[in-house]
Amino acid sequence: MTIPVSTNYRYFIDLSFDGTAYHGWQVQPNAISVQQILAEALTTLLREDTGLTGSGRTDTGVHALNYTAHFNTHASPLQLQEMDLVYKLNRIVPHDLAIQQIRQVIPDAHARFSAQCRSYEYIICRRKDPFMVNRAWLMERPLDFDAMQEVSRKLMQYKDFESFSRSNTQVNNYLCNVTSASWRQEGHLWIFSIQSNRFLRNMVRALVGTITDAGLKKISPCQFDDIVKSKNRSNAGYSVPGCGLYFLGAEYDDSIFLK
Amino acid sequence: MTIPVSTNYRYFIDLSFDGTAYHGWQVQPNAISVQQILAEALTTLLREDTGLTGSGRTDTGVHALNYTAHFNTHASPLQLQEMDLVYKLNRIVPHDLAIQQIRQVIPDAHARFSAQCRSYEYIICRRKDPFMVNRAWLMERPLDFDAMQEVSRKLMQYKDFESFSRSNTQVNNYLCNVTSASWRQEGHLWIFSIQSNRFLRNMVRALVGTITDAGLKKISPCQFDDIVKSKNRSNAGYSVPGCGLYFLGAEYDDSIFLK
Numbered sequence: 207m208t209i210p211v212s213t214n215y216r217y218f219i220d221l222s223f224d225g226t227a228y229h230g231w232q233v234q235p236n237a238i239s240v241q242q243i244l245a246e247a248l249t250t251l252l253r254e255d256t257g258l259t260g261s262g263r264t265d266t267g268v269h270a271l272n273y274t275a276h277f278n279t280h281a282s283p284l285q286l287q288e289m290d291l292v293y294k295l296n297r298i299v300p301h302d303l304a305i306q307q308i309r310q311v312i313p314d315a316h317a318r319f320s321a322q323c324r325s326y327e328y329i330i331c332r333r334k335d336p337f338m339v340n341r342a343w344l345m346e347r348p349l350d351f352d353a354m355q356e357v358s359r360k361l362m363q364y365k366d367f368e369s370f371s372r373s374n375t376q377v378n379n380y381l382c383n384v385t386s387a388s389w390r391q392e393g394h395l396w397i398f399s400i401q402s403n404r405f406l407r408n409m410v411r412a413l414v415g416t417i418t419d420a421g422l423k424k425i426s427p428c429q430f431d432d433i434v435k436s437k438n439r440s441n442a443g444y445s446v447p448g449c450g451l452y453f454l455g456a457e458y459d460d461s462i463f464l465k
Numbered sequence: 466m467t468i469p470v471s472t473n474y475r476y477f478i479d480l481s482f483d484g485t486a487y488h489g490w491q492v493q494p495n496a497i498s499v500q501q502i503l504a505e506a507l508t509t510l511l512r513e514d515t516g517l518t519g520s521g522r523t524d525t526g527v528h529a530l531n532y533t534a535h536f537n538t539h540a541s542p543l544q545l546q547e548m549d550l551v552y553k554l555n556r557i558v559p560h561d562l563a564i565q566q567i568r569q570v571i572p573d574a575h576a577r578f579s580a581q582c583r584s585y586e587y588i589i590c591r592r593k594d595p596f597m598v599n600r601a602w603l604m605e606r607p608l609d610f611d612a613m614q615e616v617s618r619k620l621m622q623y624k625d626f627e628s629f630s631r632s633n634t635q636v637n638n639y640l641c642n643v644t645s646a647s648w649r650q651e652g653h654l655w656i657f658s659i660q661s662n663r664f665l666r667n668m669v670r671a672l673v674g675t676i677t678d679a680g681l682k683k684i685s686p687c688q689f690d691d692i693v694k695s696k697n698r699s700n701a702g703y704s705v706p707g708c709g710l711y712f713l714g715a716e717y718d719d720s721i722f723l724k
Contacts, residue, residue, distance in 0.1 A: 222594070222595055222596075223595050224595040224596055224598070269595075269596075296593050301593075301595065301598040302595045302598060303595055304592070304593040304594060304595050305593075306592075333563070333565075334555045334560075334563040334564075335481070335563060336481055336482050336483040336528075336560065336561045336562055336563050337481075337483055337528075337600070339483070339560040339561060341596070
């Protein structure tokens with residue numbers, strides 16, 4: 207009797223993409239996704255199905271500065287290095303998608319389930335800017351920055367974010383541990399940064415829409431509290447456009463990386 | 466006998482554009498230019514030919530962060546304000562073109578001839594970046610940053626830049642007073658900044674190509690000196706792509722602005 211020896215190696219792959227041309231990360235019928243493009247490129251070069259799995263969904267038009275996925279292959283780290291996989295991948299995927307690095311991980315490391323926290327940014331463009339087309343939400347109406355900052359800081363006090371989740375989502379609970387949430391101004395760009403252990407579907411865009419309602423004085427800080435506590439999506443503001451949203455990256459424990 | 470009273474006002478208009486879709490600023494047959502788009506928009510709103518004149522040419526694909534042009538109209542500053550001209554212009558020109566402000570100037574102020582100095586930047590992208598497609602020159606080969614800085618600093622010592630000018634250009638001389646020229650690194654972007662009283666056609670792109678030859682160790686700093694002194698375009702390096710070039714703006718004496 208021979209014991210089957212697994213010759214599979216698992217790797218994390220870090221990439222960035224301009225999401226304008228994609229229907230998000232996730233493979234889906236009749237639409238181009240980042241996962242599909244990258245999985246096909248990996249299969250072309252490694253000549254096997256790698257089971258490419260991402261750290262999470264992204265919506266249509268959403269961008270990523272440091273997105274992580276994992277894949278399996280029979281090729282060893284030395285073989286990947288000899289074939290210059292990162293270089294070759296970057297030459298066969300389109301301009302709007304770039305691979306930064308590939309690192310070997312322990313066999314049960316998982317791009318989604320091993321992630322300890324995730325970060326997003328949302329950019330509001332306060333005046334017409336030719337260089338931010340499809341890369342920010344153009345919103346020129348008067349906004350009270352301090353009011354937006356005030357309600358954003360409240361997010362760290364709450365645990366249940368059902369008010370900001372898509373209703374048809376398949377989750378057991380709506381609990382998120384938001385560890386930071388704040389705004390900064392860079393010229394005419396207003397940038398919202400948020401970090402949490404997890405995010406519900408559509409959560410950042412619904413949050414920014416509701417925070418913007420506070421900036422427009424359509425709701426008061428107290429009403430913002432009421433919206434969160436109501437656990438009812440229909441009380442929150444509208445979901446701002448995906449083009450302003452950037453997935454900044456997920457964090458993993460160093461112990462999952464080999465070497 | 467009545468003395469004809471000029472009812473014409475002259476204005477400076479400041480704009481920015483992503484040059485990707487344009488064949489530069491200058492109107493030309495069978496190609497879309499920024500000047501054409503903006504002149505048509507002004508005529509649509511002001512119902513007269515405004516004689517829109519730019520501060521200088523830009524090549525196909527070149528970008529501008531603060532480009533200045535002048536135009537004439539019978540409309541007074543109050544009338545422009547009442548019709549909200551900046552707002553309306555921004556709504557009828559495409560997304561890749563934005564108007565920042567319109568300021569009244571003295572009648573003989575000229576966007577080109579009144580400019581005292583002009584600034585450009587050129588961006589080299591050192592690794593594939595989805596967000597810099599058409600906005601930088603992707604150049605991943607090893608480059609010696611210090612060598613590029615060293616030869617760039619020499620530019621302030623020279624006056625005649627014939628080696629970096631297009632041969633079929635209509636100028637009386639090739640004298641430029643370069644007041645600053647240096648490189649900086651912002652992450653994987655290497656950015657060249659240059660300021661001069663004037664620029665010859667194609668000059669920045671030919672300069673960056675030749676400086677890059679120094680970075681590639683294809684030429685030594687002494688050979689760089691020889692190239693400048695030769696006053697022969699064929700000795701200089703190749704003209705780097707227009708997509709990496711940004712016109713930053715022209716400077717004018719405050720005295721030409723009214724109010």
